Amino acid sequence: MEKLLEGGLFFEGPRWHDGSWYVSDLYAHEVLRVGVDGRAEHVVTVPNQPSGLGWLPEGSLLVASMTDRRILRLSPDGVVSQHADLSALSAQYINDMVVDGFGRAYVGTFGFDLFAGATPKPGDILRVDPDGSVHVAAQDLRFPNGMVVTPENDTLIVAETFGGRFTAFTIDRDGSLRDRRVWSQVGTEPSYESIETIVRTDFAPDGCVLDAEGHIWVADALNGRACRVAPGGKVVDEVHAPGGLGLYSCTLGGEDGRTLLACTAPSFAEHERKAAKEGELYVHTVDVPRSEGRP
Template sequence: MGARELRTLCEGGSYFEGPRWHDGRWWVSDFYRHGVFALDPDGREELVLEVAGQPSGLGWMPDGSLLVVSMLDHTLLRRAPDGTVTVHADLTEHCGGHLNDMTVDELGRAYVGNFGFDLMTFADPAGTGLVRVDPDGSAHVVADDLWFPNGTVLDGDTLIVAETFAGRLTAFSIAADGALGDRRVWGQIAPTVTPGTIEEMLPNLGFAPDGCCMDAEGHIWAADGLGGPPCRIAPGGEIVDELPLPDGLGAFACMLGGEDGRTLLLCAAPDFIEANRKDTREAVLLTTTVDVPHGGRP
C-alpha cells in the first residue's frame, strides 16, 4: 500500500499507553505524568484522573464508571460518573511485575494482564497469568503461563491477548460466567524464542505484539514493543500491512476510533525504558486513516 499521512494529535507526553475511543474523545494513560487524559479530535487535552501509581489499561463499566489500571500498586481503580474514585480490586497476589493492559467486556468484567517480571530492571522474563475482575471487584485467575500478556481484544465470545515475549496472539473462548477455555494460537507473528535471560530473549523476538485493536474484518492492528512499525495481522499471524513511523519513534499501542472508526491512533515514543522516559516529554500521539473500521472491543 502507498504511504499514509501521519498527523500529530498531541505532543509533550512522557509515555502514552492504553488508548481508547469513547464518547467522541480519545482517552490515554500517560505513565510518568501520572494521569489519564481525554483529548478531543483536535487534540485539546483534559486531565481526567491523577494516578500516583502510574496508569495503564482503561475501560468502562455499564454504569459509565471508568476502570483504570494502577501499575505500581497492582490495583484497579474505579472512577464513578460523579468523579468518586475507589479501589475496585487489589491484584497484588496475582502479579509477577507491574499490572499492565486491560480490556472490559459489556458486562463490566475486566481482563487484566501483568508483566510477570521486573522489566525495567531487566530481570529474567517469566510466565504469568491473566486475571478476570468481576463487577463486584472479586478477582479470578483465568489463564496462566502467558509470556507478558499485553494488549487484549474481545471478538464476540473470543478473547485474544498479545503475548509480547512469545511473538504471538493467543485466543480463548469465553464461557457465560467469564471463564476462559479452548486455548489456541490465533496468530504466530514471529517464532517463539527459548526462555532465558532478557539479554538472550529480547534481541531474538522478531516482533513483540504490544497494544492492539481489532478491525471489522477480524484483523488485528498491533504495535511492536521492539519499536518496529505497527502491523495489521491476519488470523494465523501473517503481516498484511505495516505503517512506518518517523525516524526515532516507535509505537507501543494503537487503537481504532473516530466518528467512522477509521482513524488509527498510535502511542509513540523513542523507546519504552523508564529511565529514558520519566523525565522527558518526547512522547506523541499520531493518527492516520485506514480503510477498515474498528471492530470488537475495546
C-alpha cells in the first residue's frame, strides 16, 4: 500500500466523488477533499464529529453529524443547513451513511455508548427522505456500520460490525426495507453481553464499498486489513495496513475505479486518537473497479 495522506486524527466515511476523495476526520471536526496527489483541502467544519458522507442528486453534500445526531447539508454554493434531526429516534451516536440514487439517506446508529463501555444494545438503520423526514428503516442490528446500495437502487447491504456479518434488505419503491436476510456471515458471531464479549470475533466488518462484480471490499476493524468478500461470505482477496495499523474504512475510486482507499490509525480509542495526529490514508490498486452505482 502507498501512503496518500498523513497527519489526521481519525479518518472515516471515505468517498470518491467528481475526481477527488472525500473523507471525514472525526476529531478534527472537518470534512476534507483529497486529490489523487494527496493534497488535502478543507470542505466543511462539523463541530459534533462528521462521519458518513453522501450526495443528493442535485449536488448537495450530506454529512452525518455524530454526537448531536443530525444530518447536515452543504449546498453547491457553500451554504450549510440542517437536512434532518435524528435525535428523537436515536439516543446514541449516529455513524456511517449511504445515499441512494433517489436522495434517500440510510444512517446507522450505535445503539449504546460504545466509548463509555456501556452494555451493548442493538442499533437501528434510520432513513432520511429527500424532504428531511426521518423514519426507522430497520431495527435489532449489531452495530450497523458501513452500507452499500446496489446500482439498481433495489438492495441495501449493511455491515453489522459486532455481528460478524453483512445483512441485506430489499428496498421498496418508497424507500422502506423488507426481506431481511444474511448476505454473508464473514466472522464468528460474538456474544452481545459486554464490551469484552462483542470483540470476540475473527472478522469485524466496518466501512465498505461495492465493486462491479457485486463483491464488497470491507475494512476488518479488529484485524488491520481490507478484504474483498463474495456473496455468501468467501474472502477472495485481502490487503493489510502497513506497520500493524488498524484499518477502519475503505472505498474504491480513482480515474479507472480500481484504487482502494483505506483509512488507518493505530487504534479507534477516542482518547488516544484525539491526542496524536496518527490518522493516515493509504491507496492500493485492485483488479475489479467500483460499482457504477452508489458506494
